[in-house]
Amino acid sequence: MTDSVSDAFSSAEAKFYQMNPRARWFVLASICITLFIVPLSMSGVNMALPAIADALHADAVWLSWIPTATLWGSIVLLLPAGRVADTVGRKPIFLLGLLGFSLASLLVLFVDSVAVLLLVRVLQGLFSSLVFATAMAIVATVFSDNNRGSALGFTATSVYLGLTCGPLIGGWLTEHIGWQSVFWGPVLLALVAIVLAVIYIRNDVQSGKASQPLDWRGSVLFVALSTLLLLGLSGLPNLYNVLMLIAGVVLIFVFVRYENRCEFPLVRFSLLATNRVMSRSLMASFMMYAAHYPVLFLLSLYLQYLQGLSPSEAGQLILLQALIMAVLAPISGRLSDRYEPRLIATVGCLFFAAGFAVLVFLTSDSALNHVILSLSLLGVGFGLFSTPNNNAALGSVPKERLSIASALLNLSRTSGNMFSMAIIMLLMSHFLESDQIRPERYPDLLLVVKLGFASACLYSVLAAWFSYSRGKVTR
Numbered sequence: 180m181t182d183s184v185s186d187a188f189s190s191a192e193a194k195f196y197q198m199n200p201r202a203r204w205f206v207l208a209s210i211c212i213t214l215f216i217v218p219l220s221m222s223g224v225n226m227a228l229p230a231i232a233d234a235l236h237a238d239a240v241w242l243s244w245i246p247t248a249t250l251w252g253s254i255v256l257l258l259p260a261g262r263v264a265d266t267v268g269r270k271p272i273f274l275l276g277l278l279g280f281s282l283a284s285l286l287v288l289f290v291d292s293v294a295v296l297l298l299v300r301v302l303q304g305l306f307s308s309l310v311f312a313t314a315m316a317i318v319a320t321v322f323s324d325n326n327r328g329s330a331l332g333f334t335a336t337s338v339y340l341g342l343t344c345g346p347l348i349g350g351w352l353t354e355h356i357g358w359q360s361v362f363w364g365p366v367l368l369a370l371v372a373i374v375l376a377v378i379y380i381r382n383d384v385q386s387g388k389a390s391q392p393l394d395w396r397g398s399v400l401f402v403a404l405s406t407l408l409l410l411g412l413s414g415l416p417n418l419y420n421v422l423m424l425i426a427g428v429v430l431i432f433v434f435v436r437y438e439n440r441c442e443f444p445l446v447r448f449s450l451l452a453t454n455r456v457m458s459r460s461l462m463a464s465f466m467m468y469a470a471h472y473p474v475l476f477l478l479s480l481y482l483q484y485l486q487g488l489s490p491s492e493a494g495q496l497i498l499l500q501a502l503i504m505a506v507l508a509p510i511s512g513r514l515s516d517r518y519e520p521r522l523i524a525t526v527g528c529l530f531f532a533a534g535f536a537v538l539v540f541l542t543s544d545s546a547l548n549h550v551i552l553s554l555s556l557l558g559v560g561f562g563l564f565s566t567p568n569n570n571a572a573l574g575s576v577p578k579e580r581l582s583i584a585s586a587l588l589n590l591s592r593t594s595g596n597m598f599s600m601a602i603i604m605l606l607m608s609h610f611l612e613s614d615q616i617r618p619e620r621y622p623d624l625l626l627v628v629k630l631g632f633a634s635a636c637l638y639s640v641l642a643a644w645f646s647y648s649r650g651k652v653t654r
Contacts, residue, residue, distance in 0.1 A: 223349025252304020
């Protein structure tokens, strides 16, 4: 692992954590609580989808936009937020994101249509991008001199517990309180994270360093290409969507060319290309999250519609994956401090692919043991992959670029999520069209589920190749 991040904070911040070693763990607690409730709020909605469809009269296509709208919001501000955080400090950006996410979640109390609900989801995504652009960078900096892998392991555990406990908690809340409580319920816990962050996180802006301007043109280009790619993929093969997809791809090249020539870019892709560890880690992350994100959406529909489980029963079953990930993530993080991260992460990718290979053979009357086996493999796979991959990536950049590196890692995650959900939306639109999901359409729903898991298996195999080919991490 490179020692460039071992410089930690400026002397004042470093002295604070040296004199108050417990403060590090309060910082970690604040970050972990936040990284638990934000994914929980997002993934818990998957268990509420049938209830939302009934309450707001949403068809299959509108239903698929509910998880996707948040993805769009969480992508478009990631790079600008990471860039601003490297300039003004990570603490204010993190707090703004956490407070804004909480307030946006409370807006669900005023929702009376699918369109308004989608607006709430977009706002949640926009503010969550501020959190994800800074959270890992704060932890990597606070623990830069020791225990970084273990600390990142706890943050990974928090994210995946949130993602997979979301269905359990969301299912229970939907069944006993109502689907709106999935949004406002976690806000109470967010208050604890806000208090801890205000007290214990030290703003790590470098005094005396000239502030660099935000790349507004690059930011606008990034928002435009993200929007065009999502809308283009989700509506294929419609001619307008094909044109939007082509325009989005063209803007990718324009964006990369502009960033490489800009004086103060969001990210210098020419330098990123020379950092093999970082670039391959980002591609592995993109593929793994592309595989992972549709799992909750597809299994929620499969278990509730085809297997007849209640929201809470489906959530309890899916919790198995989170428990395995929660156990393995800190262990794999500790191992990645001692051994080559790419080997641990690559084995995780292969386990993940095996889990999807099992899911491809689901039928409408498959035994639940079939699902349990696949969830076990998925839990082992992601538990082995996530922390070593993040540790390798963050260890390959200097301390003053940790926020943008953290933002890039989260961009790979959210763009992978958005890419795979666009494919799922395309499948839903093609096979289920604009119908509500009724018993006569269950065979079409099963086909969408199987095709979704088959594509996820392919993504996992590609992730294994990127993970292994990154090469050794310099220690």
